[in-house]
Amino acid sequence: MVTAVAVGLGLAAVGSTLAGAQGDDTRRGTDSLSADEVAAAIDDSGAPPEGGAEAQGPNGLPERLVLLVERHIEDKDADATLRRADVYEYDYADDTLTTTLIDLADGEVDEAVTGQGDQLPLVEVEAQRALELLFADEAFAARLADEFQAATGRPLGDPDADLDVQPIVFRADAVPTAASSAAADCGIARCAQFMIQTTDNVLINLLPLVNLSDAVVVSIEGPGA
């Protein structure tokens, strides 16, 4: 299937074998989280490990999914040795995001907040699922073939070879007309929009939307201007 480019959560190093923080490499204060700290935070949060055998939901995605881990922003007078991480975990069962604050020194959970309506960048498995849903849609495939022909003067062959498609998280509040469209749920539900171009850099003038929570294509043209 088509390549998803550079989705969020560049946490490829999670669980990696990078040398642990030690000696002069010990991270402190405002230092970026190390790969080891990210992995430890996920582990301590109780979230499923990336790539683990987590239960698949009816939408074809892991029901619980870590979207982001970042260094917790501490008060300015906090001790430089305090290292904490926020682990953002999405639950597709009820479209909620839980932010768990982990103290990296002892692995304790300092706080956990669950809510709806915050949509962080898509992670790789979501980007791939969004592409899968989009390219399985017959109406989209037909429009795409037409647009590709119009833009390039040649017929669309293998989408893998002919197209670069970039899924990006979508919230209905970003486009006024979306509120009255089939995309209105996007923001509470988790949705993807797509930028589509040919591999020789011709842009395809379609802005489809996929609702990942419901596993449906909600729009081919986009929510409208």
Added chain:
Amino acid sequence: MTGLRRAVVAAALALTLAAVAVLPALATRAEAAGPFNCSVAFQIDETLPGGGRWQMCWELRELEGVVLHDVTYTPPGEDPVKVLGTMNLAQIHVPYDQGQPRFHDLSDFGLGGGSLEPLEAAECPGGELLTDDAVNVLCQQVHEAGYAYKSYDDQAQGSTLSLFSVSAIGAYNYVVAWNFDGDGAIRPEVGATGKLQMYGGNRATGWPMGGGSIAVAHMHNYYWRLDFDVDGKGNDQVQELDAALDATRRSFTNTRVPFRTETARRVSPRSMRTWRVRDLQTANDDGHPISYELLPNTDFIFRGNAGEAFTQNELYATRLNNCERFASHNPTQNGTCGGNLAQFANGGSLTGADLVVWYGTSFHHLPRNEDEPHMAAHWSGFSILPRDLTATNPIP
């Protein structure tokens, strides 16, 4: 023709990456000392030729990209002064002239993580690449900056500490740059380059390009979060400076109005409007309160629809709240935090508070034929200048 285009692109890139000649040697990285709340690998400590020292920590975050912490300036021969607790980009809002799409790049895609473009040595000539987990994140360079001043036979050459990282979002590459001058000025800027993202529509919403295509025009609305801590947090006050032309249209009245509560304000080129953050306790050797002044960039102004309340003003002064991070699409944490700038500036008292200033500036990109196949970087930025930080010009 192709060769010419390539030459133009190469020249533009060269300009992008090395605005002026790069000085041959960088100062040696200092050991942990001074204002650093970070380990040595994340410290920046540069004493510029001709004087002026800049110290800070840097951090790479998934969404904000590079964040600078504890930005501290030492005028030549004087004591260090903390300027900012934190400084970072806080949103790139990209609405297209056709009405859609309307991207919130920083919060919805992120400038760090997989978006960060690892830098090559060739992209940082004469400079030093700063790494995180073996990825080249930042280029640190020192540039010659021409005259610091010129007065008949007296002259001094200025220099600038330049930091930049690159984030790729869609077809765009954003060069996120921070310039720190020897005289204490800070000039944040973003260069938009890469390739055009979107074609279609008509001349009303775009520009005719090669092969009969139309490239869609669009905005880049950049927002910065500036956590000023002038000589430390607290005791700071934001003032709005205006110059009102009187009825005769011959003379001005200059005013300085402090903000007592959280405030959202618009640029006003007609009244020469700027803002400054002054310390209420610390004065320079002349007894004048030290301050840093924000000079806006009014090349373009964007005020969007009702759902884009954060675009209705260019400057926001708020109390520091660690959950308020992005100009729009800010995580609301189950309703415990505001979702955008318009909700952050909700009347809270600024008296005695730790202050955050948010500033936005815009670029309307009406594509040019020269934008194909590669766009030359278009820079959008603004200045933060010392005002009365020292009693005289800090450059001897």
